[in-house]
Amino acid sequence: MTVSSTHVGPGQSPEQLRDLLAGDARGIAPLLLGSVLSHASQEGTVAVRITEVEAYMGPGDSLHPDPGSHTFRGQTARNAPMFGPAGHLYVYFTYGMHYCANIVCGPAGTASAVLLRAGEVVEGRHLALVRRPTSKSAMDLASGPARLATALALTTADSGRDALAEPFELRLPVRAPAFSSGPRVGVSGDGGSADYPWRFWLPGDCTVSRYKAAKVRPA
DNA sequence: CTCCGGATCCTCT
């Protein structure tokens, strides 16, 4: 299903942006599509235009419990940033080798976030390629959550840092683009079902990560 | 093209 979102507006000050991000993560997630997250380091700057995201909700929402969320069973040392203010990063380590990055959403205490699943490197392509030497084309430099985190050099050391302040920058598009939505990827149990269509992407964008549809067994 | 397994270790039970 393709939906046209409401106007986001160019309210680009960190305060305005943080207020916007303090809303419902399921509503914020599509608004982040087309936004640009940049990270300046000594190596240089890499900026990624976000093309695919997923919303993860906090505990305490009895109407929409989210068993797929890292905060489903409450606060831990790892997920603590998700309980903090909106606009900060939540970065976690998984599968023994990969990092994935989220933008914390919702008012402090609600522990929701938006996972950055894919994007297009729009600045610092050479540096991104140095960080991801196995990349075969400009399209797959950040076409996956772990790939995106690697291209931006985000690790758990960045978890809890403010994405709306140096050395990071987040810019929203002047006008929100149309988007599609569907079930989240890699989430087992109810959280991965069609009842949780909290994955959002820019339809037709070739940097969107390849979606492996559930294997259908013949009858 | 699709499918499948290995890598590799942090996190929470």
Place this chain on the structure above:
DNA sequence: GAGGATCCGGAGG
């Protein structure tokens, strides 16, 4: 002690 919000390369169609 089990499993994971993944990626990559190799085998086979």
